[in-house]
């Protein structure tokens with residue numbers, strides 16, 4: 001069965017290869033797993049909480065309507081990364097068989113009262129997930145169904161599974177302006193390849209190139225983005241991963257890197273009735 005709807009999750013399985021599949025938790029519409037010919041492409045913590053009581057540590061959490069914590073404005077009372085990853089989405093069904101495509105929806109009725117109090121605008125999010133033989137495409141349509149303008153940020157917080165963080169290389173970021181949250185400085189990326197040797201938490205702004213993640217020169221993933229200008233590179237390394245109660249095992253940081261496509265360095269404003277769309281396509285080269 002290409003689409004299986006369970007109580008708390010939806011599973012997409014490629015008809016031509018049962019071991020190529022995607023598992024999506026309704027809580028957060030969080031992709032938990034993406035396998036190609038049985039090989040897992042994403043990293044998820046062994047301590048990830050899947051019961052809906054908190055955001056999932058791994059896979060592809062969705063960040064909306066704020067990235068991180070805002071200091072001021074209407075989203076400043078929301079928890080870090082907003083409410084999309086904290087809410088249970090509705091499964092809207094299959095929309096195509098080639099590629100195998102499903103949709104999920106989120107509106108104010110799916111958001112808890114406490115989070116609605118923090119940000120009480122009306123909106124509709126339609127999240128589309130398409131599984132190909134070696135690709136995973138995610139797309140978001142954001143609609144303002146309020147009577148007033150509102151601003152948002154959005155991001156696909158993808159945790160990639162990698163063989164060894166010491167060997168990982170992120171290509172496509174040379175010359176890009178960086179906001180570095182660890183060194184608390186701004187600079188232009190001078191390296192032709194970004195490597196990770198300590199805690200890394202950077203927002204690369206207005207990235208024009210496609211991104212290639214490699215391991216010691218061996219290509220792992222191509223990332224193609226549409227209408228999401230920024231790329232976040234995050235690895236918590238030793239100390240920050242120990243400080244996250246749901247990050248397991250302790251040395252899990254060695255086999256993951258978050259390369260996150262989003263629109264986060266600026267706010268996007270939507271007027272009543274206006275819609276906005278973005279997408280990301282990941283091609284596995286493993």
Ligand code: BG6
Pocket residue numbers: 055068080081157181201202232234260
């Ligand atoms: C990244 C941020 O996108 O997400 C980091 O740049 C943050 O600053 C990380 O630590 C994880 O966030 P959270 O809320 O899932 O622990």
